[in-house]
Amino acid sequence: MSSLVISQINIAYKGFMNEIKDVSDEQLTKQPEGFNNNILWHIGHVLTTNEQFLFGFPDNTDHLPKQYKDLFGYGTKPAEWPDDVPTADELADKLNKQIKRIKQIPLEKFEEKLPEVTLGAQTFGELAALAAFHIANHAGRVNAMKKVLNK
Template sequence: MSELLFKNMELTRGFFLKSIAGLNEEIVDVQPEGFNNTIKWHIGHVLTSAEQFMFGYPKKTTSIPANYMELFATGTKPSDWQGEVPSVSELTAQLKDQLMRMKEIPAERFSEKLPTPFLGQETFGEISNFSLFHESIHLGQIQAMKRVIEAAKTK
């Protein structure tokens, strides 16, 4: 199972990184009508959520700043942001680093039971798979937002 999961991690994160690689900085902070957040929020949310699922952030890992919870956790929004907000290039570098750390997780860990099931997921492998599913949802949001923003700019 872990080999398939690692392959899926690389595939999913690869598509995610490719999708955000050429983003114009002018559009990442635009919140188009009908959307709850911005492209930058989605990028940070994917990073923060994966860190929670895979590494127990914020209590068990210091690989990303603690203030990312206030910026990118579920229920947050850019209009409430205070202080320093990372750039897309910073978030991208952290996403790449995170993938490298995910690939170093020992294979036997994926069969470990979670202390408390989360959304029906009972093992670390299941929650890891859910994390990839979650990332794909946000990739779709980013792609849709980019198209809406770019279409509005041409009118």
């Protein structure tokens, strides 16, 4: 089961990275009508949420600046961003490093019970499966945004 979850995360990650490649700077920061965020936010959100689900961000990992939670966490929006937001290239680089760390998680970790049920997940593996779903969900949102922006 645990190697299947890693495979699902990897497939979703590749799909997400495929969606964000070749997006123009204008497309990255434009918020199309009917959408709550822009593509740059989705990139940062996937990165930040993966780090929260799989590595205990912001308390148990130092791979991301703590401010990422305020920029890209659930309920945040680009309209409230300060002027110093990371670039898409910076975020994509961190995503590439993150997927390497995800692949290094020991398989037995996926069987561990969580201290408390989190988003319906009772084990780390279930939470990792949720992360795979979350990545794919945001890949779909980026795909839809690109279609609207390209009209």
